Amino acid sequence: MGREILLGDEAVALGAVHAGLSAGYSYPGTPASEIMEFLARLSAERPDLQAAWSVNEKVAYEEALGASYAGKRAMVSFKHVGLNVAADPFMNSALTGANGGLLVVSADDPGMHSSQNEQDSRYYVQFAKIFGYEPADHQEAYDMAREAFDVSERFNVPVLMRLVTRLSHSRSSVETREPRPQNALRAGERRDWTLLPVNARRRFGLLLDRQPELTRFSDQSPFNILSLNDKDRSLGVIASGVGYNYFREAWGPDRELPSYLKVSTYPLPEAKIRDLVGSVETVLVIEDGYPYIESRLKGLFGIAGKTVLGRLSGALPPSGELSPDSVRQALGLGPLPAMAMSGLPLAGRPPQLCAGCPHADTFKALTMALEDLAGAGVFSDIGCYTLGALPPYNAIHTCVCMGASVSMARGASDAGLRPAVSVIGDSTFAHSGITSLLSAAAADVDMTVLILDNATTAMTGGQPSFGSGERLMKIVEGVGVAREHIRTIEPLPKNHERNVAVIREELDHPGLSVIVAVRECIQESRKKRS
């Protein structure tokens, strides 16, 4: 078909489309957002391709699962912590199986460039007992996405593709192939999808029975490359995903390669691993994220007569993103000659709220309103406004997971903390704050919720928000917040005094209040003007 320049994320999306994808769903989150951005652009010219942002990852997963049950090929994509949100349908869909091929793309963020943790999605592949891919480069991302749907239909399981930030957000060229047509609607077996205990036990048995086949398929996959060096048996390398790139980069083209196994599919290709381990003395495992393969190899007791090195052993750093430099060192290669740093102390330049950002004015008003209330707890959430934790604002006290601010403020209020304040954006509120507010409203908890309505999902680049404007006001009223304690402010410098007064009034109210700070994201209003 041709060569295209694509982000790793986009290579997955295009591979899926060329595999006959009918429907894709997602909630924005770095580093996965560009998958749906790309699908949405394609879908604008392709009425047969549904590409939709969903209100959260669980909803997105279930939408994709519904499309799969209907017989169509479907994809759901999100960042790694999004899979936590979607874990309920994910785990159960391993039992129901897919009808049309179902690809789950989970983009991990080793190094936490834009995340709260660096959890490794490969554990979810094992947890659900399904099949998984871990591409090393853009071409594999495209090719594996294409293959994944066939595998999902052949083995009747969802297939998970694990990406990492470094591939998701790297650009390169990809050779594309002729697209495959979409599936027709196809009836399935409804008792397979109805997980009453009687059905669930039967389906779990089938899933367990399928495990040897999945392992055999993994062992035979050409994406897993085993190369044995019979002359030098001292070292063998097992490298997965982008770890393989760093191994090859560091080793260079001029020396004979040691024995190595490139791991790209899960369950682990056991026979190939045995061949590799059996033919070397020391095994170095290079994997980005958690020491998944290394800990599986070692188990509790290690391998008699072998040394296993990796992140657990200390040969590689236990956390953070791998780099060609850390892998060089683990391979026993010295650093390359390089220029020295200048010695000038370099002031850090952390991310910050944009000049003119409405959140800045909200934080100034909130901080002023809380000035004499030393014991206040300000529970916040995930979004641009999380930057309110940094100077000069120092305005918020928590960032845990999507929607947690509202529920945590309730718990703190129950515990006796006053005032208990929640600060949450409109998109995050729609994602996971509504049910928390419903719970707080039912008990009329003494707490104040600030919803920052900037009419977009700003941090990830301005995707649509489901809980903004008039709909947001109706939701707040609909879950049972007293009308006289639903207030709005416009966060602008000229309104500062009034905004402080409104916040103070509601902090004083001994029940639930919601203050909606309404002003459009400065980036979005700029985009519209230009």
Place this chain on the structure above:
Amino acid sequence: MKQDIILAGVGGQGILSIAFVIDNAALAEGLFFKQAEVHGMAQRGGAVQSHMRISDRAIWSDLIPKGEADMILSVEPLEALRYLDYLRPDGIVVTSSTPYKNIPDYPDIGSVLDAVRKAPKAVVVDSERLAKEAGTVKAQNIVLLGAASGSLILKESGLKAMIETLFKGRGGAVLEANLKAFDLGRRAAADS
């Protein structure tokens, strides 16, 4: 033949536009390339960098190993200094002299530029002045691309063709200003 470049600057300064031009020019010349970029939280006014690799052979790592970079191309002088340890001992630094001061503890600009000039090969251009001269202060990134172009393994005509692709949708004046910004940057580097 290969060239590894660290692109540096502050979120919003248009580093990804430089990367777009280089990526596409490299592909047009039949070269391999990989380009790792930063999205998400750091883009909000923070330090950003992109690892740009071009080669006539397949490229393994998306990230440039320390000591492999042939060039640091920075739209901001302090940001150029952040990545010196990625540079080969004989590598080149191409940077703007215009500081972007969105932090309270920005060091003395004189000492920043002195530190830049300690690199064995340093090209420092006044991107703000040249971009204004070209017609838009927003074109500082393209001034820097022009300043670097003489040291790139890519053809000047190929880079300019991609600048046209990038800006043609934004009106003739914008395109013209960016092409001029490229030329002014290229000339300033040649004269330095």
